[in-house]
Amino acid sequence: MKLTADGERAVRVSVLLPLPFPTPLDYLAPEGRVSPGDLVSVPLGRRQETGCVWDTQSDVPADFAPAPAREVALARLKPILGQLDLPPIPADLRRFIDWLAAYTLTPPGLVLAMAIRARHTQPTRVQLGWIRGEADLAGLRLTEARQRVLDAIGDVPLSTAALTEKTGVSPAVLRGLASAGVLKEAPLVVAPLFAPPDAGFHPPHLSEEQREAADHLSEGVKAHRFGVTLLEGVTGSGKTEVYFEAVAACLAAGRQCLVLLPEIALSTQWTDRFARRFGVQPALWHSELGGKKRRETWHAIAQGQAAVVVGARSALFLPFPDLGLIIVDEEHESAFKQEEGVTYHGRDMAIVRARLSDVPAILVSATPSLETLTNVENGRYQHVTLHSRHGNATLPDVRLVDMRRAPPERGQFLSPELVAAISATFERQEQAMLFLNRRGYAPLTLCRSCGHRMECPNCSAWLVEHRARQMLTCHHCGHHEALPETCPSCDAEASLVAIGPGIERVHEEARLHFPDARILVMASDTLGSPSATAEAVRRISDREIDLVIGTQIVAKGWHFPDLTLVGVVDADLGLGGGDLRAAERTVQLLHQVSGRAGRADKPGAVLLQSYLGDHPVMKALVSNDYQAFMEQESAQRKPGFWPPYGRLAALIVSADSAEAADRLAAKLGARAPELPGTQVLGPAPAPLAILRGRHRRRLLLRTRRNVAVQPILRQWLEGVKLSSHERIDIDIDPISFL
Incomplete structure (x- = not known):
């Protein structure tokens, strides 16, 4: 038995710290003083850390639970420094942290860090005000200003700001009265930060x-x-x-x-x-x-x-x-x-x-x-x-614009049919929307003299031109540079040309077609904050805007009653690249953006500009048969046990050099598991082979649905030694393959 400095019986407690340790650490605490969920301060080396008293038992499934840590002798444990005056972390959240950490093969402390970041666990400051003190007024020189304060003060504390505003005196007068004991501080009665919602406030009229x-x-x-x-x-x-x-x-x-x-x-x-x-x-x-x-x-x-x-x-x-x-x-x-x-x-x-x-x-x-x-x-x-839209609204009429048969003018991206539809919408005093899921002016800038392409120095990606700011930007790492006047490769002047459209370019073209229209561009580049988004929504709702041009942000659940036409500039955009979910994502995104049209009494229409009119995605959108499309998608994935009919886990190898990344990826590939119902694909360069200056390789573990990937991954990676310049990231159930 070990005793604390106060002579109390000390017991072992587990404390999870918001740091990348594989398990909680053991400390000593007075028996019965702390319980699982309590936030405590503990020593760690020469510093103090905030941690959470953790459960010794876990209900994480055994097939992907980590191995328990070895127990440290009681005599070697350090005592906790104190318990924080904060609400405990609830039991269900502690179980959730354990479960997510085990499932994703992440140190549980890093998951805990998302729940108790340092700024969360700082105690809230008690706000103080002034009330009447016990001191006698005898001998106190009562000026007019002091008398006004005494007349205004009561049993309910008033803040310094409220009291000075009410009496017209300076804070110095209050400090003088406090020094004399005539005023004293008391906690303010603060209204709750969030008023309770009223379930019966305005019940809806439902069909x-x-x-x-x-x-x-x-x-x-x-x-x-x-x-x-x-x-x-x-x-x-x-x-x-x-x-x-x-x-x-x-x-x-x-x-x-x-x-x-x-x-x-x-x-x-x-x-x-x-x-x-x-x-x-x-x-x-x-x-x-x-x-x-x-x-x-x-x-x-x-x-x-x-x-x-x-x-x-x-x-x-x-x-x-x-x-x-x-x-x-x-x-x-x-x-x-x-x-x-x-x-x-x-x-x-x-x-x-x-x-x-x-x-x-x-x-x-x-x-x-x-x-x-x-x-x-x-x-x-x-x-x-x-199955039905609310009220008198009907689903929009979705039509395909075959860009092979009715292309736009050379150097432009809006077909004559779409331009005519927008004009007719304006004549009816209604609003229109153009959708292109690509930020900036153009996705690629190249030299027409030597063919040089402007590329990010840190990533294997082209720089996106943002003409309004005269900048080239990488949307992966944030690198940006001024748009050069000459080609960096051959020094040719005025030879750099923009290839392909972004929404800035669509905006430029829309200005040519509709010079009198009030146009708003909605993208993460133009809406930098929730308040900016709220103002944009207000302007559209109040009919201050005729034409909205936006990226995927405009596809999200907005309700604009007067918006009746949606034009999709490049409906084929998301279908390339061989991504497992490319077709599913494209049909979801375009279906959602189509749903912005005709949400009130006025009928809506959607025009999809496409070169792939026979693609199943286009057919599903035109026929409004999402169920049939998903049944077809399901039939394609089942035979190969692709999700959701199988399991995937990705290993992303990264290093400072291509040679180091290749060596580590080859080492992992050589020791890849060979088990029934499993397959390892790769190693292969990631589509983004260089990201933020690091060279990347990928391996993909595929299993049948009833095979847990966590124990396979643990055994696969056991004993793999990494240098300080190498890293292996694990992505359970990946949805992106970049």
Whole structure:
């Protein structure tokens, strides 16, 4: 038995630190003083770290759980330094961190770091105000200013700012009264950061189909148990209003709700719709929050004071003490996959967190992923469908513009048919949208004298021209340089030409065709913040804009009643490159952007400019038969056991030199597992063979669905020694192959 300095019995406790250690570390603590979930300060070498007291038992499945660490002798352990005055990390979140770490083969401390970053765990400062002190006024010189303060002060504390504004005195007068003991500080009564939403504030008028769907979702919430439901509905069918009824059921039960959105830009209209339904704004969680707001929001959630949180995928790691529902809107979106740092898919991990918290999960989409549809088909998920648009709105008429038969004029990218359709839309006093999923002015700049192409010095990628800023930019590493006046290779003057269109070039062409139109460009380059996005949405909604030109940001769930025409400049853009999910992503994206047209009483139309009119994607869009397309996609993947009918895991090898990357990749290839139901593809150069100055090679492990990849990967990588210039990144269930 070991005793603390105070003579209490000391016991071993596990503490997980937000650092890349493979397991928690052991410390000593007075018996009964700390419990799993408590945040504590501990010594680590010569510094102090904040950690979380961790569970000694885990319910991570044995087939991908890491090996336990060796136990350190009690006499060698250091005591914890103290417990932080913060809410504990809930048990379901601790289990989720363990599960995600084991599944993705990530040190659990790096996953914990997403839940307790240093700025989260700083205690919130108590705000102080002034009340009457106990000192006698005898002997105090009562000036007019001091008397005004004494007349204004009461039993409820007033802040310095409020008191000086009320009395017209300076803060120095207050400090003088405080020094005399006439005033004293007291904690201010601060209103909650987030007002509670009112489930009955403005109930919607739902159609019979919507009401049946809403009742089904609400019953699942009231059951207080895990289950996954896909809410599928055509664009404009009122999916948000339907799942708001499930949110209302969660609020009525006094529990918290988490809503995940793939892009924070979507939160602008979403929060407005939420406020109209529930009377208040929800809590927001995303990377654009300032440090103070982020810390205050984290504490409010941890204390159960934020009933509804809407956020990006990182919101999965928030410490909800009483989570009752998780909703994943636009569940098909690849933006839910985090590719940097801890690699995970937000949609899939939302379902894991819901299961570990024993709460329902709702997946929402007009174009569900094949993974989700397969789970519905196999009976793992329930399925609720909305077949009709809300109110009098009808689905838009989708037509193909064959660019082989009706090409645009030389050097232009808008076909005569599309230009005529936009003109007719303006004549009807309606709005139009042009969609091209490519930022900048042109994706490639080359010299017409020698053929030199402007390439990123850090990546194997072309530099994108941004003519408005006279810059060339790499969209992978951020490198940028001024647009040169002469060719860097042959010094030819005025020889550099832009190849292909970006939205800046489409904007330039639209200005030529429609000089009087009010045009707005929507892209991540032009909308640098949520406030800028909100202003753009307001201008479109208030009819201050005639033509919207945008990248994929315009495809996301926007509702503009007067927008009746959508023109897709290059419908074939996403179909190249041999990506496993290229066709699925393209049909989802174009279906979503098509859904922006005709969402109110006025009928909508969509024109797809394409050179591949016979492609299954184009046929599915024109016929509006998403189900038939996905059935065809499923039939193509099943025979080769490609996801969702098999499992994939990628190993991405990177090094400072091509030779080092080749050596390490060859070493991994030579020791690749040879097991029944498994196959290793590669090594091969990654499509982006150089990224941020590092040379990259890829290996892909493919297994049948019933084979766990984690133990295979652990055994494969066991004993592999890496130099400081080499790295192996693991991507379980990859969706990108760059």
